[in-house]
Amino acid sequence: MQDIKDKDLVYTQFGYGVVMKQSPKAAESNSVSKTNPEGEDGQRNPSREEVKENREVKEEPSANIVNVKLNWGGNVYLDEKSISKTIKLNIKTFYGSRKRITLDVDITTTIQQLKDILLAKWLDHAKTLYNLRLIYSMGSLQDLAAPAQTIEQYKIPNNANLILLVQTSFTWDQNMKGSGIKLSNNNLTAGKLPEVDYQTVLGTLVMSSGRHYWEIKVDNFNDEEDIFIGVAKKETNLYARPIDINTFWGYMCLCGKKFGPDGILQDYGYQAKKGDIIGVLLEYKSGLATLSFYRNAAKCGIAFSNLAGSYYPAVCMNYGDVQVSLDPKAPMPLS
Helix, strand or coil: CCCCCCEEEECCCCEEEEEEEEHHHHHHHHHHCCCCEEHHHECCCCCHHHHHHHHHHHHHHHHHEEEEEEEECEEEEEEEEEEEEEEEEEECCCCCCCCCCEEEECHHHCCCHHHHHHHHCCCHHHHEEEEEEEEEEECCCEECCCCCCCCCCCCCCCCCEEEEEEEEECCCEEEEEEEEEEEEECEEEEECCCCCEEEEEEEEECCCCCCCEEEEEEECCCCCCCEEEEEEEECCCCCHHHHHCCEEEEEEEECCCCCCCCCEEEECHHHHHCCCCEEEEEECCEEEEEEEEEEEEEEEEEEEEECCCCCEEEEECCCCEEEEEEEEECCCCCC
């Protein structure tokens, strides 16, 4: 049973307020008009002696009546059982295996504390998640962006629906790469050893829903050393040229062309050179994804659409001494 005290913040059927706890005597005394001896519709208010007499025959549960001063200015008398210091929230996640989380939280919980609770108890791969955003989706969308502001201060009602948006960090995968690819810089930099052969490295992130963006900087590259950047299936051949297999969708830095499972090269975007930054955007809608590329923040357009299933970030390199660096936390493009 909740312990309601004076000055407690509570949630009521009329909204948020502060408890001004009173005895039945005080509550009934306040119910008597002090400015007009006549009540509503011309009915005479009872005298204090009549109130006292009536109170003596009332049952004990009236002792649970409390006065709540509502945040919007009104005052109400409510049964203590009808008010609460907690509310229920329904939170829908939009990453990985989507979830609908239902939990009870204290109304004095801050937005940052709520995010911490979700990270600690509810979210998979919490260590890879960053930039968590909570959106209140009732009516117009409201970004709950102030970490120190509380549930009560945001006026979030009981049983409200929230949306949780997150970005997921990742690295290149030591276990999903060709043997001629060397990883460094906490597995963010991939370099090709001198052997002349095509080898691929995949990221640690599997994508099957949501919106994903990362950038790859071309650290070392010349006209004879091609780099293929894009997404691939988990079963992709790590020792094959991407255009010769049917599990890689991407962008060729050397000639500024795109390629897919059919192996056909098509003009697309711009030729890349050393120092350029290639952005990759994979965006799912209704179960199907579109793949787009950016070169130095300039969008090259949609390369592929209607991609179904799960994909991994991928890079394939051919000649030796080629090197690229991954930025998995690059800001999401606006368009």
